Amino acid sequence: MKSIRLVEFGSSLQWEEKQDPEPKDSEVLLEVISCGVCHSDLHLRDGYYKIGGEEKLFVKDRGVKLPLTPGHEVVGKVLKVGSKVRSVSIGETKLVYPWIGCGTCEECESGNPQLCSAPKSLGIYQDGGYSDRILVPDRKWLLDIYNLSPEAACSYACAGLTAYGALKKALPLKKMDSLVIIGAGGLGMFASQLVPLLTDAKVIFLDIDGSRLEKLQELGFYTVLSSHPDPIGEVKNISGPLGVSAVIDFVNNSATSSLGFSLLKKNGTLIGVGLFGGELKIPTPILSLRSLTIRGSYTGSPGELKELLLLVSKNKIRLVPVEIRSFQEANSALNDLANGKILGRVVLSGK
Ligand SMILES: [Zn+2]
Numbered sequence: 347m348k349s350i351r352l353v354e355f356g357s358s359l360q361w362e363e364k365q366d367p368e369p370k371d372s373e374v375l376l377e378v379i380s381c382g383v384c385h386s387d388l389h390l391r392d393g394y395y396k397i398g399g400e401e402k403l404f405v406k407d408r409g410v411k412l413p414l415t416p417g418h419e420v421v422g423k424v425l426k427v428g429s430k431v432r433s434v435s436i437g438e439t440k441l442v443y444p445w446i447g448c449g450t451c452e453e454c455e456s457g458n459p460q461l462c463s464a465p466k467s468l469g470i471y472q473d474g475g476y477s478d479r480i481l482v483p484d485r486k487w488l489l490d491i492y493n494l495s496p497e498a499a500c501s502y503a504c505a506g507l508t509a510y511g512a513l514k515k516a517l518p519l520k521k522m523d524s525l526v527i528i529g530a531g532g533l534g535m536f537a538s539q540l541v542p543l544l545t546d547a548k549v550i551f552l553d554i555d556g557s558r559l560e561k562l563q564e565l566g567f568y569t570v571l572s573s574h575p576d577p578i579g580e581v582k583n584i585s586g587p588l589g590v591s592a593v594i595d596f597v598n599n600s601a602t603s604s605l606g607f608s609l610l611k612k613n614g615t616l617i618g619v620g621l622f623g624g625e626l627k628i629p630t631p632i633l634s635l636r637s638l639t640i641r642g643s644y645t646g647s648p649g650e651l652k653e654l655l656l657l658v659s660k661n662k663i664r665l666v667p668v669e670i671r672s673f674q675e676a677n678s679a680l681n682d683l684a685n686g687k688i689l690g691r692v693v694l695s696g697k
């Protein structure tokens with residue numbers, strides 16, 4: 347197998363070639379067809395997340411060990427299976443659920459391995475899909491992609507699932523309710539694709555980039571420029587003076603989370619998703635007097651990913667733009683992502 351691996355934090359990925367692993371017991375070896383490039387791959391390469399001010403959260407302190415093959419948005423073709431694997435055939439194309447856990451804790455046993463406190467996520471704690479082969483620890487982590495192409499399907503494992511997991515936490519909403527979505531980048535694009543299938547509430551997108559908002563306006567969404575002198579007033583002109591029922595913050599830095607908090611009406615929920623870094627200062631009496639909820643959302647469960655794949659394959663939806671590059675271009679794809687040059691998703695493809 348040929349993999350492009352992270353050997354040192356802060357450095358470019360390097361090619362490595364070794365023998366294909368032999369799947370044992372419940373393991374499945376896949377030939378990687380496509381692998382999405384995600385913002386969290388950048389944090390992994392840098393070796394840290396910013397957590398407000400100059401403070402950093404180092405990925406090595408969270409258990410990430412090098413060398414590592416990144417890539418957690420993987421579609422592949424089944425090449426070989428271990429002796430205990432049933433119900434999957436050689437040659438089948440599958441999406442890998444990457445947010446796997448220890449398998450024995452309460453969260454893992456209740457179907458939420460993404461919340462396991464001893465995570466074993468593929469492409470983060472174990473080798474992922476920046477490779478021509480990926481070894482998946484159990485057949486149960488493989489999902490059908492129905493009529494979706496591998497290039498369109500792979501990003502649902504992270505970006506799509508993250509948007510869906512956050513939207514589900516904002517639901518149910520009534521027709522008269524308003525939902526604010528902060529951030530019209532990659533996650534916002536997935537949310538714009540999914541939200542009309544999930545609710546008929548008013549949806550208001552906020553972003554600093556006017557050109558992104560124009561595209562969303564064309565699709566029939568309300569939009570507010572976050573650099574407007576009075577973004578709260580602008581949102582309330584749409585939602586009504588009391589504010590909005592839910593805010594999903596895909597940026598989740600100090601400025602956006604504080605803005606999101608100010609937009610909530612009584613009993614409203616702020617859902618923090620993005621990992622751009624920052625901190626939120628809240629007036630504690632307001633939290634209580636207005637009966638507000640602040641919560642986080644991290645990817646989604648295998649059950650949610652299955653629901654999501656059914657939802658997108660059964661409905662005629664506008665697919666998120668995908669730019670396909672070869673695995674040789676992994677480093678330049680990461681650099682372009684870091685420099686904000688990517689609209690939609692970049693997917694590495696072996697084709
Ligand atoms: Zn667990």
Ligand SMILES: [Zn+2]
Nearest residue numbers: 384386504505
């Ligand atoms: Zn990701």
